[in-house]
Amino acid sequence: MRLTPGHIPFTRLADLAEGRLSPEEAAEERAHLADCKTCSAQAAQLGHLAALMRADASEDAPAELVASAVRMFRARRVQDGQPGLLRRLVAALTFDSSSLQPAFGVRSGQAAPARQMLFSAGDLDVDLRLAPGGEGWTVSGQVLGPCKGGEVELVGADGATAARATLNELCEFTLLPPTPDGTYSLRLRMDSAEVEIPELSLRA
């Protein structure tokens, strides 16, 4: 029996929504709710929330399904022939010569060989050669696949272009000037697509 009139404390409303009150207690509180707009609004809100949570029978989609949807981004295609829309692809590393065992017989003091890396983005491949030198790194390479020409630039972490080149008729390029050690992103701009290699680390 309620001794003092007034609003139902929030904890009590939570008990009601949670179903922790005995039938008698619940009936008593509901009687008050009939007379009090504030309390009944709050009770309704809590009740609706509790009902939603209780009835939530959803499950996460299977992990492999989610992973497969995430992977779609790399291989994405925009419909052909739509004017003004460009494919923007982020290339994935598929080969890195620096992950191979060092060649037999390489003695210290010899110039380090160029690092060769291969990246893939959709139906394009980017073959890169990273050669260290006195003035810095010379990044050169070739775009393989449907390439008719384009521009390439090496962009530093500060957003400034460190080196650039134009693709020749074989879609080969040599980025100039040589670049100091650091982490860069390589951006290729062709008619059909823009390809980015987001983190190219130029370091010994």
Place this chain on the structure above:
Amino acid sequence: MIAEASAQSDEQLLAGCRRGDEGAWEALVLRYQRLIYAIPRRAGLDEDAAAEIFQDVFATLLESIETIEQPSRLQAWLVTTAKRKTWRTVGRAKSLRPFASEEGEGADEMYDLADEGLLPDEALTRLEEQHLVRAALAELGERCRALLQMLFYAAEPPPYSEIAAALGTSEGSIGPTRARCLKKLLDALKKKGFS
């Protein structure tokens, strides 16, 4: 539940995708995977059929990524797309003869009205509200999230003594903590526009 990873809005994530940011795409997929999967499942489709619709919806999103007109309405776009693909799948399975509307819309866009019962608007609204509650829940601290999950998402809520043991607190503190967490949840929901 896969925890919501990104604090960025749908608009920000969409802009990120348009810039070629793979992380933005991943965040979008993680944000909506459960809701998109729930829609065909709620319509009674099995896991394989639901998986196909799931793939289809995200592939369609990717194709339309540059042209989605209202980024702030991405959720509505996703739900509508999932709903239509579900209808289409169910319609094919039942070999119903579709009829064209009076306005002459494509015949495969409309179905026998009786099929509305499969995925009525109220069911979809409910799924979206539940999605919103889970998103708000993920914003609360770990303690509130764990407590409310045990109290309201478990098929059989455990007794307070068990909850207290699981959380490493006293039984007496469960009631007040629960009240505080519910208040926080209501506040978070209010910010998300939940009425």
